[in-house]
Amino acid sequence: MNPENPVEMASEQNSSTFKRSLGLLDATMIVAGSMIGSGIFIVSADITRNVGSAGWLLVIWLITGLLTLTAAVSYGELSAMFPKAGGQYIYLKEAFNPLVGFLYGWSFFAVIQTGSIAAVGVAFSKFSAYIFPFLSEKNILLDVGLFKVSAAQLTSILMVSFLTYINTRGVKEGKTIQTVLTLIKIIALFGLIIFGFTLAAKKEIWEANWQTGFSLFQFDGISSLPYSNMAFMGAIAASMVGSLFSSDSWNNVTFIAGEIKRPERNIGLSLFLGTLIVTATYFLCNVMYLSVLSLHEIATAENDRVGMVASQHIFGEIGTMVIAVFLMISTFGCDNGLILSGARVYYSMAKDGLFFKQVAQLNKNGVPEKALWIQCFWASVLCLSGRYGELLDYVIFAVLIFYILTIIGIFRLRITRPDLPRPYKAFGYPILPLIYIVSASIISISLLIYKPSYTLPGLIIVLLGIPAYYLFLGKKK
Template sequence: MKEEPTEFKSSLRLIDATMLVAGSMIGSGIFIVSADITRNVGSSGWLLVVWLITGFMTLTAALSYGELSSMYPKAGGQYVYLKEAYNPLVSFLYGWSFFTVIQTATIAAVGVAFAKFTAYLLPQFGEDRIVADLGFLQVSSAQLLAIVVIVILTYVNSRGVNTGKSIQTFFTLAKLLSLFGLIVFGLFFMQNDIWQQNWKDAWELKPLGGSTGIGSYTTMAAFGAIAAAMVGSIFSSDSWHNVTFVAGEIRNPKRNVGLSLALGTIMVMVLYILTNIMYTGVLSLHDIGHADKDRVAVSAAQVIFGASGTVIIALMIMVSTFGCNNGLIMAGARVYYSMAKDGLFFKKVGTLNKNAVPAFGLWIQCLVAALWCLSGKYGDLLDMISFVVVMFYMLTIGGIFILRKKRPDIERPYKAFGYPVLPLIYIIMGLAFCLLLIIYKPRFTWPGLIITLIGIPVYYVIGKLKSNQST
């Protein structure tokens, strides 16, 4: 009988890793969240500033993670970095939050986004099509389609990393080209009068529809508005670090993980900035901020392509979300695998199947994501976890400073760009973002924080069980 493999296969090339970075970042957010950003800041200039700040933070974090990935080029990524820099409790709290909400709820949200835009082409998959009413729970055909897609992608990734990487590379290239095409057509058909009007008072920070000038916000409230606006842009730019979770399956990981982080994030952030410039050239600020169901890209495509614009964007988002979910599903299970190896998750999750992938972890992740699909609460949660996500990014980047002193002996083929200035700037900006959310948007902070803190007693219960088993 053939023995199950005990190590991951190094199958991912640099292009595969780069496509995983870009593909995991681009889901449905860039097509939607600019509406909420515009409502918060009320001007074209500040719309771009929000995306530029997010881009700077994302790129700085990615370049900083490059050093950590070159030090610890193995499965688990951020979970491993936190454990090495701090202690097992901190890394467990990250893994706990990642499993309970961050990754699984994101997979659910991206899956339902796929279904929502499928409904543009096949109305029977609309959210209003209720297929089961259990009284306490209504299940729509959109939710069922989301679950089916998640199950299919989980199965595909359980068959081995080569199958998953082929889907990832194909769909990411398709959506990069599609988004680039939308930008080119949009800039070609941009309307000069709309552009002039949108950029006339480009630097007035105000609620959309409010009085002119920053006077409509107090100075601190203005910072709060920027922080609230960044919730959407940070969500749209998140998951770039998924490539670090599969470091054990990347060829020459000490070089290629850091390089893929840089290439992927730069590529995506440039496209995001250009997309928003395009929006301001074809839609008025009012139309951006009050697009139907916040679907700014649909409104823009209708201006650019006419009646067929809706179908074009629906197809683009279907491709985008399908590829995004493949990357999220592929990478997520590697974190649970590392947790299981530390005795902090189900033991079976720490084993590989005959295809050298953590199949049990994939299916557990699938189950929780499906439950989030059925709950209908994934969208609310995702708005609320930006605080936790940035908090763990800050801790991880702070780990670079700690490990420089704690482990100066470890080889660092790649060192954090701009150290110590840029990592420190990120920590300061991240701290300001979190504090402003606590003050001005507490509903964006307490649910994610509570979920994270619940992990503390869970950690000690697991530790107690482990000690009992060993005695």
């Protein structure tokens, strides 16, 4: 670069810092769009098998929604205090120490974000196969002994790579895709709910479903098995694994705080608006399911695709195509939000010397291109492994622990750093944050006791981050 050329100097300066180009609507669409994928059309089947009744199906979604909203409005205080790229990684580092922040970032890269990208990508391929059968996971393109590559896996990798490329072109391109697709899928989801109530809802189905009331029992679609006095806690916790993942990723907007206009106002407000929209939509969608489908149909839906069965009841034979197109749009937009925001965490870690140093760079478009591509590479590996679904189940415990620690961080920072400016303070403090901490802790402990297969592997993944932390720390020194 010629140091005497002011144009080149300005270009270099602009590419070394994030550009604040996202408004409130963009931020809200990132919250909602990252949350809404395919889960709302699938996980109600497993929840119904675990709880057995209409009442508890809605209670599980209601508890999930209230916990998500409580966490979101609590995060508003932290986002206003630290309005820069990295989000939850920054909050944990500032509230506790760099190791705690790194363990979150490590888990985030290893499984949480990349595993979500892979899972949503393969979901996109599976639903695309309804329209284009050659994209099916049954279409094996490469078979080398134990290693197989299906058309669905290849399609998911191509989609993730395409969205990664789009996001390397600048935040404007990524935000346009995110805002447009999220608005489309919110409108379409509300349309599905309205059509469900007006075209396919039946009073006799609703009344038959509610004969189960708020009973809690294991249900396989035909027979029921009551739980013992203690096992019901494990059933509730297991039921919430799916609903929590379907409602997760709301915190993605905090990772791109460095690119949001008026972050001290817009991040907290977008967290509240985005989670409120999705929580209300998810709850109404399940009310619609109970109006259109029997509990037996919900519990025994083929491949758990409750949304597909409901759409067939609403629209007839064309219902499969309707929901397939909707889910293609939904998963495409969801993955874009995950890809756009996730790379900012690795960028922030690298700036602290706790990730590959090449990742701590922005390209000429002001985005962390190398962070985006390394995220793309690992998500693609997980697509090929076929283990992303199991990995996501494993880390739900770790995800909850990090959420709990982050909200505890609000209390800790109030004591240890009272001098920090707080343009926004956590709504309902200290009551609502305490309610979240207690509720999420009960769910976590129940999972630890009753579903160790969900928790122990996740803990191992997190703990593997300890030697990795000291390895990066040694290289930094």
